[in-house]
Amino acid sequence: MEDDLQRMVDSLALTLQRSVAVDDAQLRLLRSSAHFGDEDDLRLKSLVDRRVPEPVAAHLHRLGVATWREPGHGAGTEEVAFATRWCVPLRTRYELLGFLWVIDDGTLTPPQLAEIRDGATRFEDYLGREAERRHAADRRQDAAVRQLVHGIADERRAGAERLRGEGASVTGLMQAIAVSVATVALRPEPSDPGLDLSPRAFLSRGVRAGLATRPPGSYALAIDDTEAIVLIGWSAVPTAADVETVGTRIRDALVRTEPLLSHRAVIGVGGPVPALLDARDSWRQSRLALRVASAEGEPVRSWSTLGASGYVAALLPDTLDPVALPEPFATLLGEQSAEALDLIAAYLENGGSAAVTATALNLHRSTLYLRLGRFEQATGLSLDRGADRLAVHLWLTARHYRIGAEGSAGGRE
Known part of the structure; x- marks a missing residue:
């Protein structure tokens, strides 16, 4: 079957008297014709590496070739230099299958463009059939991977055997x-x-x-x-x-x-x-x-x-009943402003150093002490007490996680 793709590429290249290449959707080389004196460094490197070099791939993605619905020219730049190519995206209705590339110095004639269109249709038919076979293999692979990571010991062994049955593809x-x-x-x-x-x-x-x-x-x-x-x-x-x-x-x-x-x-x-x-x-x-x-x-x-x-x-659970939390963690901390909570978080992250925290937040130290005192008065917690400091730090960390049906608690805006 793979020889069929090569024969199609060679036939189109002979008709055009130009170099032709077909890549997959990830810009990896599938088949390439013989040279017709129009080869450039990109073509030669792609033949050796079997894929488009990363800087060129990034440039082509910036051009949007993966979203093209119609053929167009893919041109290089001073930084990413290569000969201009006529690019035909190969697609099914729902999927990008690959790309047909023909080096073009601007002299492709209408009959040649028609030959390229006809060739692209044949490539799409071929690659579409290959994609259907690949999708069936992907479904088998999907099931095996899920068994390996989700299952009990016997299921994981079965998943490994299913993967082994995929042969050369893995x-x-x-x-x-x-x-x-x-x-x-x-x-x-x-x-x-x-x-x-x-x-x-x-x-x-x-x-x-x-x-x-x-x-x-x-x-x-x-x-x-x-x-x-x-x-x-x-x-x-x-x-x-x-x-x-x-x-x-x-x-x-x-x-x-x-x-x-x-x-x-x-x-x-x-x-x-x-x-x-x-x-x-x-x-x-x-x-x-x-x-x-x-x-x-x-x-x-x-x-x-x-x-x-x-x-x-x-340590944090995936689910947590907010009603089960004791005060001040159930409501009082959540009633603090986001600014106040950010200040407390910075203070704790800096190891309780007022000097470092005041400098980091561009506050006068007396202002920092005033705000820390307000927090302690409102919550009944003491940031000088190790257990309270640990509990507050954990609560402040947990608020960034999605916990429970109600979500984690956070400060009011």
Whole structure:
């Protein structure tokens, strides 16, 4: 079947007497014709690396090629130089399949453009059938990944066997000496009717683009409308920086894929574990990192760097009955202004140092003491007492987390 795609590429190139290439939706090279004397450095490098170099890919995404519905010219710049190409987006009604590229110095004739249109239709038919087969494999992979991270021991073993049954598509993952999990979640928001992508398609395209530099077969995915679970295999034990880089690259790819959705994405990255059957541990770590990232307003957090924030997040329950909280934590703290709570938080973060806090907040020290006194008087708490200070600090931290049906308490505006 793959030879059919190569024959189609070669046939179009011979008809045009120009170099032709077909990339997938992540700008990885699928097939390329022989040269016709029009090759440039980008074409030669893409043939070696089997993908468009990252600076060029970023430039093409800035041009919006992934959202194009009609052909157009993709031109370089002084900083990202390459020969201008005629770019035809290859699509089904719902999905970007890839790109057809023909190097064009502005001399393509109407008959040649017609040949390119006809060729693009054949490529879309071929890639569409391949996509249907890939989607069936994706569904099997999705189920296996969920078993690995959610299931009891027997289910996790069954999930590993299901993945092994996918053969070459996950060879790198099955042979890995370490695995890690990243979780990408979308914050809930009303849907935007102007968006070109569904949340699921956005996650699928963006996550896969973020993983495009990884070896084929070295990862598996489970994706729905709210989150993506990314199971990654490593041929050598990764450093903390290696693991975090995966999350950062996924985040960057999501931004390129659809800026109107990317602000909703939050990524938590778990640490490496030695075996596929231990992937649940890394997944749980990624969920904790995801919770901290959401609370702190960060797009990406890695479990290995959470520090005290991770400890607090691990202690906090997912649900908490506000009625069960004793005073002053049930109502009195919540009646404090946001400004007052921010001042107390700064004071506690600075280890109770009035001098450091006053300088940081640009306050006179006497003003700071006055406001601290007002807080203590209103709440009945003493910031000189260790237990009260600990409880207030925990409460102030917890207010950033989504806890219980009522949500966490916060200051009034």
